[in-house]
Amino acid sequence: MAFVSTIRLSRIYGSSYQTNLSWICTSHAQASSEENGKPYDISTYQFPYTLEERSLILSIINNATEEMLARLKVSKSMRKKLLKDRHQTGSYMDLSQLLNVDGMGIKSVEQLCSFILKDMGETEKETDPNDSSFVYKKRLVKPRLQQHVLKNIKTLVSLDVTVGFLSWTKLDNKSAVLDVNCEEILTASSRLDLPKLYEKVVNISKRIPVADAYVWEEKANYGHLQGATLGIIIASLQLAQIRGMLTALLEPCHGRGAEKRLFYLRDALVSKLFRLKVGSERISGINLADQLVKGHQLLEWLPALDISKEAQTKFITCERTKRRHMATSLFIGLAFSQVLILQNKNALKILSR
Known part of the structure; x- marks a missing residue:
């Protein structure tokens, strides 16, 4: 199944971009299955992360070296594509921009996000947060x-x-x-x-x-x-x-x-x-x-x-x-x-x- 994607970025004052995705499918209006037969409509899909999680994930991706991406289980070929796209695009402002990287789909973006959140996971025993x-x-x-x-x-x-x-x-x-x-x-x-x-x-x-x-x-x-x-x-x-x-x-x-x-x-x-x-x-x-x-x-x-x-x-x-x-x-x-x-x-x- 072939897709043609266009990403239009309009700059908002200060820094952010508003990303509008227009996906044209040659044979169907909905994207193909990404995982376990579950269909994803890329034009409306929302990544399941909080505002803080999105910010932290983007901060990591925008600063990651090739060695860091390797530790996050990103393949060698995808690391090169991601770093090249980041160099051309500048800092990513929204997770959906990652979908513009050749070979990067919703499943692979979510997998990368999961590895990042897991890597940043807390390992120390919890104590009383009210006691400084x-x-x-x-x-x-x-x-x-x-x-x-x-x-x-x-x-x-x-x-x-x-x-x-x-x-x-x-x-x-x-x-x-x-x-x-x-x-x-x-x-x-x-x-x-x-x-x-x-x-x-x-x-x-x-x-x-x-x-x-x-x-x-x-x-x-x-x-x-x-x-x-x-x-x-x-x-x-x-x-x-x-x-x-x-x-x-x-x-x-x-x-x-x-x-x-x-x-x-x-x-x-x-x-x-x-x-x-x-x-x-x-x-x-x-x-x-x-x-x-x-x-x-x-x-x-x-x-x-x-x-x-x-x-x-x-x-x-x-x-x-x-x-x-x-x-x-x-x-x-x-x-x-x-x-x-x-x-x-x-x-x-x-x-x-």
Whole structure:
């Protein structure tokens, strides 16, 4: 049976596309059987996933490498077709767009979605979602925040620190995004000795907004350096130097009194809340961040983002490389704010599984 398909995409303001499928069959009006003799009418078929599941599935597909797709049981030939179509199409905005990939039918799309959801499935034992102490028991944040410190946090700055870039997001205690930014530290051609690197970090740190608390992800595991190339070892050393400098600069400069103002989140907290892992690999989630910044509520536990117009414009207009780092700092800030400050029960429930 032969089909001719046309997909008309009309851009809606901000990002999304509305997909209209017109399927013409040379002999029947309804698509052929896909599974166990069950007929599917492709022009009206709805994929059986929630809004959050659709968003998470699309985020994975839009960021997946060929190796990730292989772990998701996608055949070699289909991986090449999918990656080629994604390159030509850009980011997929709806699951139905996958049907335009040669050889991809409803059954194969649903099979891929099932593997993705299964791969992201929770394996940890459930604890009481109303008790936030498990966040500390699992060492998802350190040091432990005293209640009087939490109550006094009016503003928060979350940071993403890499060798190349330092990005930050400033939020208030209601999770409203007040500012975002990303600064370049080192480039591939940079040749900075330690004093010059320190001077560069000091200058950048002066532009980090003053806040009641600062938070970044803890990345103290250096097991990956065993057998690593010299370049990777040098980059890891530079990153450790940069983070050490920032720790020394942020704590006394912006801290108040003797209370700790710099906190560390395990990457497991952010990865779990925003579903940023495929197998053992962490994805950037930039497409998810783009949608959140534009006001779309894509995660059931997270209310629509309250973001200043200036911060929204800075994020949207920033070039993609910097925006990827800004997305990470945004996720860190939202995770800290929702879990520790607001104690969002739906977020705590996700973490407790």
